[in-house]
Amino acid sequence: MASISVPMPGAQAAPRPRLSEYLRWSVDHKIIGTQYMVTALFFFLIGGGLAMLIRWELLTPALDFSPTGSAYNSLFTMHATVMIFLWIIPFWAGIGNYIVPLQLGAKDMAFPWLNAFAFWLIIPAGALMLAGYFVGPPEAGWTSYPPLSVLFSGDGQTLWIISLHMLGISSILGSINFIVTIKNMRPESMGWFQMPLFVWSQLATSLIQILGVPFLAGGLTLLLLDRVAGTAFFDPSRGGDVLVWQNIFWFYSHPAVYVMVLPGMGVLSEVISVHSRKPIFGYKAIAFSSMGIALVGFTVWAHHMFTSLSPELRLPFMVTSFIIAIPTGIKIFSWIATMWGGKIRFNSAMLFSVGFLSQFVIGGITGMMLGAIPIDIHLHDTYFVVSHFHFVLFGGSVFAIYSSIYHWFPKVTGRMLNERLGKIHFYSTYFAFFFTFFPQHLVGMQGMPRRVAEYAPEFQILNIIISISAFVLGISTFVILFNMGWSLNHGEIAGPNPWRALTLEWQTSSPPPSYNFKGEVVPFEDPYGYGTEASRVYLDEMEKRLTPANLLGKGGDSGAGASPEPMTGD
Amino acid sequence: MNLSAKGGGSGFNPVLIILGGAIVLVGGYLISLLSPSLFPVAASAEAGPIDQLFRVMLFLGGVVFMLVEGLLIISIVRFRARKGETGDGANFNGNVMLEVIWTVIPAIVVVFITLYSYQVWVDIRAPKSDELVIDAVGQRFVWNFSYTDPLERLTDYPTQTFSDTVLHTYVGRPIRLKMQSRDVNHAFWVPTMRIKQDLLAGRETEIGFTPTVAGRYRVVCAELCGSGHGAMYSYIQVYATEQEWLERFIDPKVDFIVNPPTDPVALGEVTLVSGRDGRAYPCSGCHVLDAIGWAGLTGPSLNGIGDTADRRAQSNGLADSADYIAQSLRHPNSYTVPGYTNGVMPQFGAAEIEPETVDGAYYMYMTTEDLVNIVSYLCMQTATGESACGDIDAITAAVETQSQ
Numbered sequence: 020m021a022s023i024s025v026p027m028p029g030a031q032a033a034p035r036p037r038l039s040e041y042l043r044w045s046v047d048h049k050i051i052g053t054q055y056m057v058t059a060l061f062f063f064l065i066g067g068g069l070a071m072l073i074r075w076e077l078l079t080p081a082l083d084f085s086p087t088g089s090a091y092n093s094l095f096t097m098h099a100t101v102m103i104f105l106w107i108i109p110f111w112a113g114i115g116n117y118i119v120p121l122q123l124g125a126k127d128m129a130f131p132w133l134n135a136f137a138f139w140l141i142i143p144a145g146a147l148m149l150a151g152y153f154v155g156p157p158e159a160g161w162t163s164y165p166p167l168s169v170l171f172s173g174d175g176q177t178l179w180i181i182s183l184h185m186l187g188i189s190s191i192l193g194s195i196n197f198i199v200t201i202k203n204m205r206p207e208s209m210g211w212f213q214m215p216l217f218v219w220s221q222l223a224t225s226l227i228q229i230l231g232v233p234f235l236a237g238g239l240t241l242l243l244l245d246r247v248a249g250t251a252f253f254d255p256s257r258g259g260d261v262l263v264w265q266n267i268f269w270f271y272s273h274p275a276v277y278v279m280v281l282p283g284m285g286v287l288s289e290v291i292s293v294h295s296r297k298p299i300f301g302y303k304a305i306a307f308s309s310m311g312i313a314l315v316g317f318t319v320w321a322h323h324m325f326t327s328l329s330p331e332l333r334l335p336f337m338v339t340s341f342i343i344a345i346p347t348g349i350k351i352f353s354w355i356a357t358m359w360g361g362k363i364r365f366n367s368a369m370l371f372s373v374g375f376l377s378q379f380v381i382g383g384i385t386g387m388m389l390g391a392i393p394i395d396i397h398l399h400d401t402y403f404v405v406s407h408f409h410f411v412l413f414g415g416s417v418f419a420i421y422s423s424i425y426h427w428f429p430k431v432t433g434r435m436l437n438e439r440l441g442k443i444h445f446y447s448t449y450f451a452f453f454f455t456f457f458p459q460h461l462v463g464m465q466g467m468p469r470r471v472a473e474y475a476p477e478f479q480i481l482n483i484i485i486s487i488s489a490f491v492l493g494i495s496t497f498v499i500l501f502n503m504g505w506s507l508n509h510g511e512i513a514g515p516n517p518w519r520a521l522t523l524e525w526q527t528s529s530p531p532p533s534y535n536f537k538g539e540v541v542p543f544e545d546p547y548g549y550g551t552e553a554s555r556v557y558l559d560e561m562e563k564r565l566t567p568a569n570l571l572g573k574g575g576d577s578g579a580g581a582s583p584e585p586m587t588g589d
Numbered sequence: 590m591n592l593s594a595k596g597g598g599s600g601f602n603p604v605l606i607i608l609g610g611a612i613v614l615v616g617g618y619l620i621s622l623l624s625p626s627l628f629p630v631a632a633s634a635e636a637g638p639i640d641q642l643f644r645v646m647l648f649l650g651g652v653v654f655m656l657v658e659g660l661l662i663i664s665i666v667r668f669r670a671r672k673g674e675t676g677d678g679a680n681f682n683g684n685v686m687l688e689v690i691w692t693v694i695p696a697i698v699v700v701f702i703t704l705y706s707y708q709v710w711v712d713i714r715a716p717k718s719d720e721l722v723i724d725a726v727g728q729r730f731v732w733n734f735s736y737t738d739p740l741e742r743l744t745d746y747p748t749q750t751f752s753d754t755v756l757h758t759y760v761g762r763p764i765r766l767k768m769q770s771r772d773v774n775h776a777f778w779v780p781t782m783r784i785k786q787d788l789l790a791g792r793e794t795e796i797g798f799t800p801t802v803a804g805r806y807r808v809v810c811a812e813l814c815g816s817g818h819g820a821m822y823s824y825i826q827v828y829a830t831e832q833e834w835l836e837r838f839i840d841p842k843v844d845f846i847v848n849p850p851t852d853p854v855a856l857g858e859v860t861l862v863s864g865r866d867g868r869a870y871p872c873s874g875c876h877v878l879d880a881i882g883w884a885g886l887t888g889p890s891l892n893g894i895g896d897t898a899d900r901r902a903q904s905n906g907l908a909d910s911a912d913y914i915a916q917s918l919r920h921p922n923s924y925t926v927p928g929y930t931n932g933v934m935p936q937f938g939a940a941e942i943e944p945e946t947v948d949g950a951y952y953m954y955m956t957t958e959d960l961v962n963i964v965s966y967l968c969m970q971t972a973t974g975e976s977a978c979g980d981i982d983a984i985t986a987a988v989e990t991q992s993q
């Protein structure tokens with residue numbers, strides 16, 4: 020057990036909001052953040068269930084489990100859409116909502132009402148997406164290339180468009196909120212480069228969203244008009260062009276990959292530093308590389324079109340795609356250097372972050388391979404690509420989400436997650452993940468395209484291995500769900516700062532009161548300044564100040580609530 | 590903050606660094622040795638340089654993999670908090686030299702692989718002399734390749750092209766495919782040749798490659814095109830010599846045009862299997878018909894269609910099987926089989942117009958003669974082997990009624 024600060028004997032967790040608070044309109048960023056996260060987890064289960072059905076179908080080379088090819092196509096279409104737009108992106112919006120204001124020492128987000136509005140768009144959008152199943156689900160893939168998506172996809176495709184529109188509005192509103200909050204609501208003593216790196220990653224993510232989503236929205240509108248109003252933006256027989264959609268779609272959807280990965284990288288910066296008990300290595304390099312990735316990420320989109328774009332235009336996108344490797348490499352080496360010389364505590368949060376590093380690097384390497392046009396010509400639209408982006412989005416994003424849950428669950432609920440269950444969850448997920456996705460490289464290289472329900476018989480053995488691993492992976496998810504449910508009431512009481520972390524979200528009770536902080540908030544001069552005498556003094560001081568008696572006591576400016584002077588090093 | 594500290598107790602020993610570097614490089618090399626076994630046989634001139642590029646990337650990737658995983662494992666073993674340890678780690682948070690190294694070295698590698706990939710890309714795209722130009726058509730869910738006779742024996746015949754669902758060629762001859770889609774986007778992919786190019790609705794795209802190893806290889810559709818996408822594959826038949834290609838593929842095709850059979854049933858079968866006079870129909874993409882090896886997934890099965898058509902003709906108040914089959918081709922949405930969706934099957938109309946959408950379904954021109962032959966052939970698909978329809982005159986009459 021890595022908990023260092025032991026709660027006072029007989030201490031109670033700080034009071035939690037009642038369940039009913041979570042079921043209605045609330046402008047408290049912590050309630051909204053939790054609403055986001057729980058909603059996202061619900062959709063994670065749906066998306067995961069669809070993945071299980073996909074893998075069941077692929078146990079045999081023939082189309083036998085799905086009644087028709089269309090039914091199978093709708094499975095992977097909905098799986099991808101749900102996982103991207105209703106699980107990973109909303110989860111990051113949720114954890115960002117909960118943690119960013121706390122890390123900034125703020126009482127709430129800049130626009131609390133807008134914040135609630137952005138969340139409540141998710142519910143009808145998700146309902147519309149799933150309602151596709153009652154009117155003929157979309158079956159053109161999450162990329163929904165026309166003419167297929169216009170001519171041969173159910174009415175659910177129209178709902179899909181409307182749902183994505185709503186989710187896009189939600190993302191834009193949420194992002195504006197993050198940007199304004201981060202710019203305006205820092206404490207006076209916190210400069211840009213004293214911000215926790217998770218905040219930097221949310222800033223980079225938000226910038227991507229407000230720049231990128233409008234393009235997707237424009238494309239979706241044209242697609243909607245082609246479907247319902249008889250226009251021909253993408254219909255070549257009447258002067259339209261199918262490549263226009265591909266360009267618009269990927270101009271948003273490639274940066275969307277960074278929307279899903281950058282917050283995870285932010286989580287890693289927090290988790291690795293705190294649990295290695297060491298300052299983050301190369302703070303500015305990590306912060307700037309987030310911005311670099313966000314920026315360069317807008318120039319690589321057409322590497323998704325290496326087999327459709329005219330050959331002369333492919334080259335610049337190969338160059339930009341390779342360049343992305345440099346800031347990504349900087350981050351990976353910086354995290355390893357952060358661990359180097361530390362006193363690493365291998366709790367579940369840290370395990371998932373290290374798991375991220377070890378798996379994400381494979382996704383990075385295969386990303387470089389796919390960036391090379393001649394190699395991509397062979398591997399484009401094969402299982403190699405499926406494997407690549409699951410190493411990035413599962414081995415990356417979802418591992419980081421798990422890490423963030425183990426790291427911040429104590430803050431959100433006031434209770435620790437069970438470490439034994441956490442380790443069972445980690446090891447089962449880690450190996451099941453690897454054996455689900457690594458063999459997909461091999462079938463792809465051998466010649467199996469993606470998005471097929473029937474495949475050449477020689478690929479069956481690998482597909483059986485993949486499917487069985489996928490079922491184990493699916494089951495492993497229930498370990499963390501059970502852990503969360505059980506620990507909510509039976510977990511060890513966390514206390515304000517179980518990890519002895521320096522960032523501000525830990526300098527208040529767990530869960531924080533609705534006003535977040537009692538008294539003035541004074542951040543430590545360096546959010547990652549572990550290993551110094553000054554940081555130990557600061558943490559000891561905060562621990563005394565945050566005793567249950569003081570936390571539950573009345574009045575915000577009594578002696579106990581006085582802020583300790585920020586300590587200077589040496 | 591203390592920038593200068595290199596870390597208490599974690600100083601760098603040059604011998605260990607050189608040793609580690611050697612292990613990482615050798616490991617990367619060993620990983621790259623796997624490269625040939627990961628790919629299917631390399632059957633084109635393009636496959637060689639592409640596989641070599643992959644092998645170099647696998648080496649570089651292997652080095653990165655060994656380096657990152659190695660450092661992670663060392664960190665985990667060396668720097669994990671032992672039982673009872675509650676202190677913090679060393680306080681250092683940067684090292685300019687290290688950060689420069691891990692920015693500059695990857696940048697150099699990126700420049701190298703950019704130049705190398707560019708070189709390979711230029712090489713495999715270079716146009717070859719004496720290319721065999723073949724028109725390829727992708728259509729849900731079938732491939733069709735059309736040829737002209739290289740010996741120009743068909744100059745006096747109304748149609749000078751013939752087609753096949755299999756791409757026939759021979760070793761050493763560069764091919765240029767001019768590709769068009771009749772409906773949605775598709776992608777032409779031959780895994781053994783490492784080449785792929787999308788077929789885009791409304792555009793002609795092309796790709797060149799040179800088969801180098803005789804054999805029969807899968808042609809795969811790699812761009813999602815709908816319900817039967819997974820079944821949209823065909824083959825490329827690579828003959829060892831030009832002579833063999835001429836004798837086994839070109840000559841019979843030419844002979845068929847020069848001396849066509851007169852039996853409508855035989856003509857119908859050929860029309861369905863590989864098209865006739867440059868016209869080919871995509872029926873095999875969706876339907877099952879065991880007699881000629883169709884295994885489509887999207888439409889109703891045509892096994893025993895003669896008997897089925899008889900029953901469906903009666904229940905729908907049509908004259909006979911021939912009437913029903915002709916109707917189903919000319920106006921496919923009229924009597925959609927229960928459980929199937931309108932608008933999926935193209936309409937095979939009697940008017941000679943460019944392929945386009947009519948009432949939400951794709952439109953293709955089908956000559957009356959082809960329709961008569963096809964109906965004659967399909968009428969033979971009965972349990973008894975006897976035609977379910979009348980004689981050729983009756984079938985012609987039925988077809989002509991439906992063609993108006």
